[in-house]
Amino acid sequence: MHTRTRLRLTAAAASTLLIAGAVASTAASAAPAAQAAPATALVTNARIAGHCTFDRIVIDVKGSLPPTTVKRVSVLRYDASGKKVPLAGKRFLEIKLSPAAAHNAAGKNVYKGPRLTRPNLPKLKGFALTGDFEGVVTFGAAFNSRPDYTTKRLHNPERFVLDISHRNTC
Numbered sequence: 001m002h003t004r005t006r007l008r009l010t011a012a013a014a015s016t017l018l019i020a021g022a023v024a025s026t027a028a029s030a031a032p033a034a035q036a037a038p039a040t041a042l043v044t045n046a047r048i049a050g051h052c053t054f055d056r057i058v059i060d061v062k063g064s065l066p067p068t069t070v071k072r073v074s075v076l077r078y079d080a081s082g083k084k085v086p087l088a089g090k091r092f093l094e095i096k097l098s099p100a101a102a103h104n105a106a107g108k109n110v111y112k113g114p115r116l117t118r119p120n121l122p123k124l125k126g127f128a129l130t131g132d133f134e135g136v137v138t139f140g141a142a143f144n145s146r147p148d149y150t151t152k153r154l155h156n157p158e159r160f161v162l163d164i165s166h167r168n169t170c
Helices: 004-036
Strands: 041-050 056-062 068-073 093-099 124-133 136-142 151-156 160-164
Touching: 041 124, 056 093, 056 124, 056 136, 068 151, 124 160, 136 160
Parallel strands: none
Antiparallel strands: 041 056, 056 160, 068 093, 093 136, 124 136, 151 160
């Protein structure tokens, strides 16, 4: 084989390898974007109301409603600082939404609901936003006695509902 022919073949092979590498690199870098995690849900509001046989907490979310847990805790603390939440009560529930945020990507608060309130409903005696930290939004609810509750996930608009039963007050 002549030197020129060998050089042309080498150049052609090198070009093909470069193009194939560029295509593979582009495909590889695009793959994570296609499989990226869904946008973080934004917690925009919380509402509290008393009804004849239950007190209700509704947490409004913009975006898909994230997984939400409710658990009994012995004390309510603010996330990150660990300081005790100043709500009177003997029993407490912690409500966690994750992944979620109460602020947008620019760091501006989008949550417009109560930060700390003492509604004095038949069962619910206090409610507070206790955290918006590292992709978790946390609320606390205070009661004088053990709360019996049910939860619902409602859509259009997205919201999480916590109903706390009590004797009929109507």
